[in-house]
Amino acid sequence: MHSFRTVSDIRIEPGGTARLDAHVAGLPRNKRIAIVTDKGVRSLGLLDAGLAALKDAGYQVMVFDEVVADPPEDVVISGAEAVQQFGAGLVIGFGGGSPMDTAKIIAFLADNETTLPEIYGVDVAQGPRLPLLLIPTTSGTGSEVTNVAVITTGKGSKNAVVSDPLYADRVLLDADLTLGLPGHITAATGIDAMVHAIEAYTSIHRKNPISDALGLSALRKLTHAISRAVNTPADIEAREDMLIGAMLAGQAFSNAPVGAVHGLAYPLGGFFHVPHGLSNSLVMVEVMKFNAQEERAKRWYSEIARDLGVGDSPSALIDEILRLQDETRVQRRLRDVNINADAIPMMADDAILKDRVLRNNPRSMTRADIVKIYETIA
Ligand SMILES: NC(=O)c1ccc[n+]([C@@H]2O[C@H](COP(=O)([O-])OP(=O)(O)OC[C@H]3O[C@@H](n4cnc5c(N)ncnc54)[C@H](O)[C@@H]3O)[C@@H](O)[C@H]2O)c1
Ligand SMILES: [Fe+2]
Structure with missing residues (x-):
């Protein structure tokens, strides 16, 4: 027996980030959106047009830009707390694999009673999560269409959460975002x-x-x-x-x-x-x-x-x-x-x-x- 799963809504539009309001349509539970990214991506201005489009459409937006490469547990946990406090109705992961993996876990933890150490492993994370849109800015991990998030634990070892609730609801592939990738x-x-x-x-x-x-x-x-x-x-x-x-x-x-x-x-x-x-x-x-x-x-x-x-x-x-x-x-x-x-x-x-x-x-x-x-x- 073979089985195959993937994200069911994948959009390919160079420059599509400028129409982020259209690309979130139908996803948010309310008018509050949390964007998970890193400072490098943010300082390049890649998110600016998307933020403007969301604000023009009447959304309140929180940007969590504390993600670092090979995201450590404490960043993920503090991000989940911040997003939960903000009362986000949608999480957008915007960046390379590190922000997208972090966004997946944040969307899950912010909508669950569980803690990060409890969900490592294959098919352990079960239950609801906040609506999730992923927008890659590197062409590598494929994290936007995987049910995997790789987290760095306290001792410098890597651990993974692998479970179907981590499949995003929607993906936007905007190649313009990758033009400046060194x-x-x-x-x-x-x-x-x-x-x-x-x-x-x-x-x-x-x-x-x-x-x-x-x-x-x-x-x-x-x-x-x-x-x-x-x-x-x-x-x-x-x-x-x-x-x-x-x-x-x-x-x-x-x-x-x-x-x-x-x-x-x-x-x-x-x-x-x-x-x-x-x-x-x-x-x-x-x-x-x-x-x-x-x-x-x-x-x-x-x-x-x-x-x-x-x-x-x-x-x-x-x-x-x-x-x-x-x-x-x-x-x-x-x-x-x-x-x-x-x-x-x-x-x-x-x-x-x-x-x-x-x-x-x-x-x-x-x-x-x-x-x-x-x-x-x-
Ligand atoms: N979830 C999965 O299925 C999966 C698969 C493979 C790897 N991973 C994980 O993904 C992480 C690696 O992700 P990555 O390789 O995409 O790198 P990354 O997200 O760690 O980013 C690397 C650097 O590139 C910069 N950057 C990102 N986009 C840019 C752009 N458009 N222009 C200029 N700079 C840009 C970032 O600011 C950062 O400094 C690791 O933690 C790895 O374990 C996850
Ligand atoms: Fe990889």
């Missing part, structure tokens, strides 16, 4: 999206025909657009392909969950604040080489390579990834992001606990395998 963030977040598509295609428990189709079409868009988006940033077609590709990859992995690339990437973000996409990029090639020794992974990587027209083998796919990493100038080694080899045992101790994702990987991994992979990229 090259290094475009590259790292875009590679995150590629990893989502590849890991969905090779996910052993819930791989399904719909995720397969979405993953392949995501990769076709992302691999063709990523270098252009990084090297000619104003190319709106490339920006739109990146945004749509990241969303398609999000739909794929929300149903066929990610594997060991993410498992090994999480400690880099949790302990060392390496951006999520860059963490994935650093570990992906070595994890894929490790996986390719297993027959089914070999077959699946070869299918992806054929679909992209780059060859017929795992090494053809890996070469294509290396080419794109070169063209987008992402860092390659742990030392490039100031992670010392001394940290490898601690990172491996943390990664091996990420059973939620490691269990989906096409080849099972021991702690010793993880140490070896980190050592190869040290």
Whole structure:
């Protein structure tokens, strides 16, 4: 049996943020709207036209802009309290994965008696949540269409809430918001999206025909657009392909969950604040080489390579990834992001606990395998 879920209302409109009043229509429970974002996004003015449109339409708007990358628990909890006090009838998550993940949890906690530590895990968070609209400003996480929120816990480890109430009510994809995304963030977040598509295609428990189709079409868009988006940033077609590709990859992995690339990437973000996409990029090639020794992974990587027209083998796919990493100038080694080899045992101790994702990987991994992979990229 296969099953597939996604957000049922997805709108694609470059410049659509300026018509935010039209895009919220039918969602809010009252005339009060809370927008969850971060200071970087806010200071770029990306939200200004949307705020003006909501105010003109008679909404009272509260902006919670305390989100930081790899959102920690205390920020999420204080955001939920502020939104509850404000009496919001709609939550809008506006930004990259960090603000969108935070918005999902805020919308849930503000409408429930539960606390954050009680809802970690798969299908644990159940019950109502405030209406939720998500608007991505990076082309990476696909968080706008996933039922996942990744939170950094007190000890610097990452934990996730994975449950269907986290699917948003509506998504707006406005590629204009991504035109000013700096090259290094475009590259790292875009590679995150590629990893989502590849890991969905090779996910052993819930791989399904719909995720397969979405993953392949995501990769076709992302691999063709990523270098252009990084090297000619104003190319709106490339920006739109990146945004749509990241969303398609999000739909794929929300149903066929990610594997060991993410498992090994999480400690880099949790302990060392390496951006999520860059963490994935650093570990992906070595994890894929490790996986390719297993027959089914070999077959699946070869299918992806054929679909992209780059060859017929795992090494053809890996070469294509290396080419794109070169063209987008992402860092390659742990030392490039100031992670010392001394940290490898601690990172491996943390990664091996990420059973939620490691269990989906096409080849099972021991702690010793993880140490070896980190050592190869040290
Ligand atoms: N929920 C999911 O399904 C899912 C999937 C993958 C990753 N994640 C999580 O998402 C987070 C990473 O999200 P992300 O990679 O989108 O980055 P992010 O949201 O952390 O943002 C990174 C930086 O980019 C800036 N930024 C965002 N949009 C911009 C724009 N248009 N122009 C200029 N700067 C901009 C932000 O201000 C921030 O400084 C991590 O916490 C990760 O664990 C969640
Ligand atoms: Fe990711």
